[in-house]
Amino acid sequence: MPENDRDLTRRPDPDALLALAEKGSRGKLTVFLGAAPGVGKTYAMLTRARRLKEEGVDIVIGLVETHGRSETAALLQGLEVLPRREVSHGGRTLHEFDLDAALARRPRVIVVDELAHTNIGESRHPKRYQDIEELVDAGIDVLTAVNIQHLESLSDVVAQIAGVPVRERIPDTVLSRADDVLLVDLPPTELIERLKEGKVYLPENARRAVDRFFRLGNLTALRELALRRTADRVDDQMVDYLKQNAIEGPWAAGERLLVCVGPDRLSEKVVRTASRLASGLNADWIVVSIERADRDSADSQAMRQLDETFRLAEQLGAETRRVVGSDFVEEILKLARREHATQIVIGTRRQRFPLRLLRRSLPDALAERASGVGVHLVTDSGETPAALKPVRKRALPKGFGRALAIAAGTVISATVLGVLIESFIILQNISLLYLLAVLASATLAGYVAAIAAALFSVLAYNFFFIEPVGTFTVAEPHEVFALFVFLAAAFLAGGLASRIREQAKAARRRATATQALYDFSRKLSGTADVDDVLWATVTQIQATLRRNAVLLLPEGEDLVLKAAWPPDTELGVSDMTAARWSLEKKEPAGSDTDTLPTSPFQFRPLTSPHGVVGVCGFVQNAKPLEINEERALAAILDQTAIAVDRARLSRESLQQAAQLEGDKFRAALLSSLSHDLRTPLATITGAVTSLRELGARMTAESRDDLLKSIEEESDRLMRFVANLLDMTRIEAGAINAKRDWVDVADVIRSALERARKYFPDREFETSIAADLPLMRGDSVLLGQVLFNLLDNANRFGGEEPVSIYARKEGDEVVLSVTDLGRGIAPADLEHVFEKFFRKGKPDGRSLGTGLGLSIAKAFVEAMGGQIKAESPAVKRRGTRISMRFPAAEADLSEKERG
Template sequence: MPEIDRDPASRPDPDALLALAEKGGRGKLTVFLGAAPGVGKTYAMLMRAQRLKEEGADIVIGLVETHGRSETAALLEGLEVLPRREVAHGGRTLHEFDLDAALARHPRIIVVDELAHTNFGESRHPKRYQDIEELVDAGIDVWTALNIQHLESLSDIVAQIAGVPVRERIPDTVLNRADEVLLVDLPPAELIDRLKEGKVYLPDSAKRAVDNFFRLGNLTALRELALRRTADRVDDQMVDYLKQNAIEGPWPASERLLVCIGPDPLSEKVVRTASRLASGLNADWIVVSVERADREAADGEAMRQLDETFRLAEQLGAETRRIIGSDFVEEILKLARRENATQIVIGARRHRFPLNLFRASLPDALAKRVSGIGIHLVTGKIEPVARTRRRSKQLLPEGLERALAIAGGTVGLATVLGLLIEQFIILQNISLLYLLAVLASAVYAGYFAALAAALFSVVAYNFFFIEPVNTFTVAEPHEVFALFVFLAAAALAGGLASRIREQAKTARNRATATQALYDFSRKLSGTANADDVLWAAVTQMQSTLRRNAVMLLPEDGDIALRAAWPPDTELTVSDMIAARWAFEKKEAAGNDTGTLPNSPFQFRPLMSPQGVVGVCGFLQEDSPLEINEERALAAILDQTAIAVDRARLSRESLDQAAQLEGEKFRAALLSSLSHDLTTPLATIGSAVISLRQLGEGTPKDAREDLLKSIEEESGRLTRFVTNLLDMNRIEAGTINARRDRVDVAEVVHDAVERARKYFPGRVFETSIALGLPAMRGDGVLLGQVLFNLLDNANRFGGDEPVSIYARREGDEVVLSVTDLGKGIAPADLEHVFDKFFRKGKPDGRSLGTGLGLTISRSFVEAMGGRIKAESPALRRRGTRISMRFPAAEAELSN
């Protein structure tokens, strides 16, 4: 949709001022731009650096590539050169720009050559232009050099010209943000001579360059690109200066066209003529239409023509604007001055007699008030049939019978009231009743009814109230004058009332449409799922357009119907072909288009900044949308495309988060494997080697210690592998916990004995309540849980004894394992059961895999229990992990 320009005030442009403010505190970027290597960009930088050095400026050389050119290398003498950073790449040692050293030195000016260079090795940024941006953000002025072929927007053109692809590229925004662009130019013939003389490349490389890239035609084309790009940048800077300082243009440094159109067939010819003119002048152009506030009251077909003209202008590369105002000439001239337009292109139609006597045309009015701007008139001939049809529409509006009926009824009612009043009192201003009738007709039926009521009122007032009554004769001359004055006043009042009625109607329609779009946007803002977005869109379209609507999204290399309203709406084979065309070609297809018009549906692509995200279809059946429906549809489609794109990005974000989480788990698992497998294996291997080397000569105590180490480390490996297998069973969902009666005391005793065997230096204390009931569960899983908790307490519980308690609380059996170590930080309590969570520094003990508590929680929940960690446990220290299971007797009673 064209931009609506509602701010006619002449003041500095806010965006330009904001861009200027953002440069405060930043350094300045100066780019030495050339058409090709060898034109002298680095030489020019160093010459300028030497001059500033002589003046006492703080300038250093961050990086300069001399490419073996002796005259360039000579200019480095006397300048401070920062040392380069060494990086390894492809088996070689390369020297890269040291960004950190430059930031630490923080000179006033730094020279960093080759803006488009790609960094190697472990660099902070992948591209050198990003290094330079960081320097500029730090307040350092930077000088750099760039060849025109490295601009992203020109890389394909350069590849076509030179026949070789451009690998090093930078975004155009980098050059656009430069504070100064200096063109370093050299005629192509002179550059080729320098190349042949070996002043650009070594002889072998120079010969290949002349045969391939450095040809006269190539260099001439590149030179033109560099000149044009520099001119465009300078022109942008001039426009920014005008906007920042509220200076009214034009300053005709380069051509800019302002094209004025309206809702008429001639406007299409105006746009096409302006496109050819802009192309010939290589100029930017803006297409504008000035519309009144009550424009919705205009002819719907004319407004459709205006929208089609705007679409044509956008296809031809123009910027489009809509301006709301009443003084067309003033609005056009304000926009022309604000945009620094140098020429105005406008259509000129010939006004027939007698209209040309009373009203000047828009081009004539512009010509009288314009200064310093050229005006191009595009003439055309409107077909008489079309003009006659339009005039008939204006003279015989829709609802003519209703308008005449309302006018006659209100005038008749006023006449009856006037005759009744005269039965009781004679009034001199009885004509005010007819003025009231005119106003009522205007309010209820529009201007035509008001004009008819004014004429009817004159006739009725003359016949019934002006002497001699009951005749159309006027006896007194002043009555004739009063009659005409009344007619003029009634027509004027009726026109004003009718205009207010139309504006109120327009305001109501706009408010309704705005509220509907606001409600729709609020509904979309709270919707993150693509299907919900599509269903909201089709219901909104159906309620707005009163037509069947469908939405299709890409799926498995094709597009598929995802939402429709009414839900039973189906698409035929020809409908799907039209939908695919709209999706692939990014243009409308189906009914009332040039592609597959036999389909009853019209399909339009849903365009987002990322491209086509889907297709919308609505039932057309040769009944085109009205202009207001067209605009409402465009707004709905724009919001739907953004919402669908947002839903896609949200889904991709979740997928990436899941992948990152998986990578995190894999990294933690590999870390655990590297430690918990390598350490025991190394210990076992060392013990075995010692036993083998010493053989029978090994002292008995040493032999026992080595065998004990092998036994302990083998146990660690067994527990580690068991945990991994248990974790695999948990994630695969293959844990089938049994529901047997379990003697808790027996399970606790077995787990403690097993722990004492593995951890002989640890003291374990047990306390089992008398009469402790059995629980329903799996004894094997419960034993594994208790052992995992004891293992955890052994690692993190310090040297104090570990206590195991079992008791009954109501209908539950409670088991707890308590240690008196340093405890767990409150922030970590909710994470201790997460996979691979390992915290703390146990004295001389391994941190473990971080799976033991995770497995314990899964086993407890599989048996229908709950597990909880508390810290501190006793005397403001330690950790208690408690488990609760339903007692077997409680299950039976239930």
Template sequence: MPENDRDQTSRPDPDALLALAKQDRRGKLTLFLGAAPGVGKTYAMLMRARRLKEEGVDIVVGLVETHGRGETAALLEGLEVLPLRHVEHSGRTLQEFDIDAALARCPQVIVVDELAHTNLGDSRHPKRYQDIEELVDAGIDVWTAVNIQHLESLADVVAQIAGVAVRERIPDTVLKRADEVLLVDLPPAELIERLKEGKVYLPENASRAAERFFRLGNLTALRELALRRTADRVDDQMVDYLRQNAIEGSWAAGERLLVCIGPDLLSEKVVRTASRLASGLNADWIVVSVARADGDASTAAMRRLDATIRLAEQLGAETRRIVGSDFVEEILKLARREHATQIVIGAKRHRFPLLPFRRSLPDALVARASGIGIHLITDRNEPAPKPKRKHKRALPEGSGRALAIAASSAATATALGILIERFIVLQNISLLYLLAVLASAAYAGYVAAIAAALISVLAYNFFFIEPVGTVTVAEPHEVFALFTFLAAAILAGGLASRVREQAKTASRRAAATQALYDFSRKLSGTANAEDVLWAAVTQIQATLRRNAVLLLPAGGEIEPAAAWPPDTELGVSDMTAARWTFERNEAAGNATGTLPNSPFQFRPLRSPHGIVGVCGFLQDDKPLDISEERALAAILDQTAVAVDRARLSRESLDQAARLEGEKFRQALLSSISHDLRTPLATITGAVTSLRQLGERMPPESRDDLLKSIEEESGRLTRFVANLLDMTRVEAGTINARRDWVDVADVVHSAVERARTYFTGRVFETSIAADLPLIRGDSVLLGQVLFNLLDNANRFGGDEAISIYARREGDELVLSVTDLGKGIAPDDLDHVFDKFFRKGKPDGRSLGTGLGLSISKGFVEAMGGRIKAESPALKRRGTRISMRFPVARTGTADKGQE
């Protein structure tokens, strides 16, 4: 093979490299694995810890259980031991590992013993292995110890070997995620000798342990399990190394298991066995449950199925739920789609042989599967069939009503038959009873159909078959007809009840689908995030019939945004669980592995762009059934998308606002650059001429240059003042005085100032004699009036500019009118906008476009109104009017004068 071809084909596995990159960002988990208590796991950890301490490594002891062993306790000397957390439990003070203290100390390595320990109720996590996972995620290396019997997949095997059920268990994924597994081994005979010497347990417990657990056969079997699991883990590490370094060689076989489970008791063993099989084959495995569309399994069965699925997920399986009528076809279809090489399924022993034309599910799979291995798992502990039951099975819920309907239907059919018999003799009177059976099935289900069939047979025999009035049958053909009728009635009743259950199931699903459709339509028409949250939280509460709350991030923290009922409150533990869900993207709270003491369960709202929020609902003793789980998942998905859409919409508006602001900034820079360059160029040219020519220039020319410098300097001063005033208007920092203002004086001062600046311009004033005083700021009002005169001078043509001041009711009206070209109707609404400038006939624009905007801000700051009108007079010109409220002298606020 050419070198370049080898380079293209022998590339590292991307998934393996990604897993390696993730390991670099987290701490390393070292697991000391033993076959049984007393082999020296804790002793080995502490010996290794002392060596690292001497080498200068920052290592501390978070928790160590010495179990009264003096030689183990002596190894703690010289090591830093973190203080434990004291917890009150059942009237006693107990000690627990303090994870918060460990995180605050943040050592390089920490020793935490007893990996399979169950924490007390007020702990953040129910199990210690979850505490250790949090430490590893925080970048701390952790050493811990566990015995092989605590692995979840081996719980049933250990129970068979040792005869003792192990209560403390950990998922097999903990062992798979360990970066290093150290097997601490001891021959069984030597371990038994240590037990007798009191080096494993205290003397009062040693004898009991030797009788029940520490037997040579038990320890040998457990030792084999530990050796096998360690070898499997070493093999996994070798395969990971080959993939990360693109080393060619022998690879594990590409086996893939499909595990079939149901709500029966055997499924738990099927999952555990499949986990061991997958571990031995180093294969991926999928656990699938198939249910009928009209299935109406009991609540206990559904809870058992949910528990089995959670167990499979803990053991590292991928889980699926399928709805279909043909179980065999659905299983084989999934097996072909997922390229499964082996199918694992439980096989029960039946109390009665099946009908010849009906096969069990395992037999049907064996008959129809082609090229796929079938593993049948049986339960050796399943009790043998018994001819008689010791306990009577309780009737299903609602059986009393069903029996009453069945009895009344059969009684009605009997009464109707007797009435008909009085008038006419019918040979097929049994059809009335068949009708009663169908009616019972339609109204009350299968139990009522069976009961109605049995009651109808007895009633038909007693009232209509010779000899009448007895339960005996005289003719043989009547016996055949009676049993045929019973079979037909049971069959028809079963079909009718099944149709009824299917109709009920379809109705429930249609209602759920309609509710989700209505919710989807409501969200599709909502762009506001607050409306989305309230619609979602009410939908969740209506679906689950439990208190619900939605939380969104705000200012770096997760905070409640909507709740239903509105008085729903979250405590400290609830908020801690919600923050955990948001930060870790995993469920927390009640019935989860994190902070289970919270009465709420929190789930993340996942969108294509990440976590957008958290949903919490009040979890009671009754867990969510499968229909509620599906509905909740659909609601959360739609809510996450809607919240994300609202966020994107808000960001789009913010972006548009930023673009608009950028547009204004560009206009401002353009205006500043133009309006500054022109006067500066004039001033610079005049100063240069004066310096270069000096006394050689005629006096008239020097005066003209000095005059131009003065005019352009004044223009610059006005321009800078306008910019400062506009900044004050936008910032809302204009503090207008509330003094008594004589408007006539302000008008005269502004006109005189304008005549100074705009020489040659004619100004006409008309001020009413009875003009009242107003409350305002004379300086601001003078600036406004001068801006209006400046604007009229620029665009008012060559005719005179008129200033009018008069009283209209309780208002003083002050207006400036020019007779120029006027303002187009479309521009009237924009003349007070920033940077709006009206062009001259030659296309050039004058001014900065800030004068009228500043005037509007000043007038409103003094409590007045300003308005532009065009045309003003003779179908041309522009009038800008200001209106101020007239102050009454008797009610004036003297304190502000």
């Protein structure tokens, strides 16, 4: 390959550059990692802090636990220490890290020890690592320390090594997002020696620690874990550097894991194992659960177990999926192909001998059908420490008693019916009655009832109908065979019937949920007002979840409660703080989350394609949301976000349209001013200049012509200014039309006199009906309307006379002005009454301002009339503009009737 082509292909990785740019706006996180307590993490961290202090860096101690070690406490001298926050908990006063004080102080570097510490319940975050993440997001560098056993993915391994559970854990992503991970190492023998000397714990605690945790084998294993994890982190940093600088490296480019889990305890181990595998391979991984379409999603215990597994996977950095299907192997392989997975991780348990003969396990079937994809099996053969073993409550399945009662009832009914039938007639296929009982039991109470009915049916059939009757023995061999065939058929039929029943129940539930969401979406689609959308949403959430709900929208710099159900719901200070956090960080906050969990509400952001448009909150009861409720809530919130965003965009569109209309108005006004003011002013100026300079030498006729042009152009300016003033009154809504008695004929004559004065060369014709009644209106406004119409006809009416007609049609007075000019194009008829609309050829006369007809329309409507333009008017040419007003007699008769 040519050198220039090779340079083109060796470009920095865009994702790596984007990650580097995001780090530039955040603070730097440095983690001091140790294999066990006492290796010197805090000592090394404080030594780094003192060195930074000597270099002039603004550094403070947010929180450090010395555990009574004098050499560690000595390092705190000379360093600024933030006071701790006092918290009352359980009748005691505890001292916690003050996050708000640290953010207010805003040092360049802060030291916060005990990364895996659990905060008091009243704190903003339940875990200290979340406090540190907020400090880093605020641009503050943080030094912190943690032991390897606190990593979530290693908690099960550490529990097996040490024999004790790890209570305080942090997600592996905290360590993977750290800018620097510094391993603080100490050989196990030296650590045990320090422990015996009392340099780690007090002597009494030290002896117990040596006997339980600080054993040579445990410490060696933990040291290996710490070294391996640090090496993996260094390898990740090296790969990032190579990608950012377009340096060719040997890293693998296509590893992607697909992890299969279910609602069982083994799935947690599968997820942790997959996390360690993904970390070692530097690969992305997806955790997926396959659910049957007929599965009863109301099994809350299984669903909660699955939700806990998914939350663990998300904490460890995985993407989660839920897939509905019947063929698990096909669905897994289909998803693996779609996501380009290179390896599949799945848990397996040892099957007992009879089950292995009857069917293959899912991992075996997957390994057989997978092609080109590696399959990792995670077994459950290891011994679980006693402290980690869950307490199992042995209980009968829900509805077991009812299922037995229904099975017994159907079998007894079939037996009684069979005995009655045989008293009249001997039937060879009486067993069909029992098969019917099995089907009825399966339909009424499910698979348990079907199995019980099958067993009961075999016993009853044998006792009452197989010779010798009244005993459970079978005399004929073929009856034994028939009995077993019947039992198999009953099991098969009952299983099919129960499965159909479960599928029908699942279909009804899905149909109900789908119909509810469909009705909700239709309601939102027909709602344009934001308030209506919000009220529809809170009522829908309350009806779906049976929990109180609130909706908040941002207004300026604040977040305002807009809708709540019940309407009298109020939010406290902690609730509003959690809601603001959800809006700003675009993540859930409040109850059952990692931020302000003491709030009774859980807040979730309403995210649209254009960003977060609001926050929804609902009361999180002791019982968490089930999977179906989660899906319904997610769908409701998505539709609400889109509806709110649509209403906002609609409002902004109207504002922009109004702004564009205003810009158009201003542009047209400036254009009109530049033309309609400049032309008469130039004429007046020229005439005045001529009279001043040459007036004495001009003839009387020439001076009269100049004075006449000055008078005409002055009148033209006055009309233009009057039109602008009228339009200003119209735009301001300041037109107050009078409701006096108006003689239309007098107004027409006055308008004609004014028009003949301004247009002496124009011929006008009138036709006024003799029975023309009076009308209610404003004679001044009506006269201005007629003059504007005559002015328009004079400009565009050609040389033919302009006609004015007035007549009565029914209960209306109709006035029209008709010219015989070129007319108006059909496409322009609907625009002629718009402001500044000027189109056409004015037959050599001035084009005008484009305001006359729009003013006429506003005046006519202010008087309660209607105005309309027609073209062509007469003999396929000309324009007629007609107006209709209620006649005075009709108006008076209406009042009398009222």
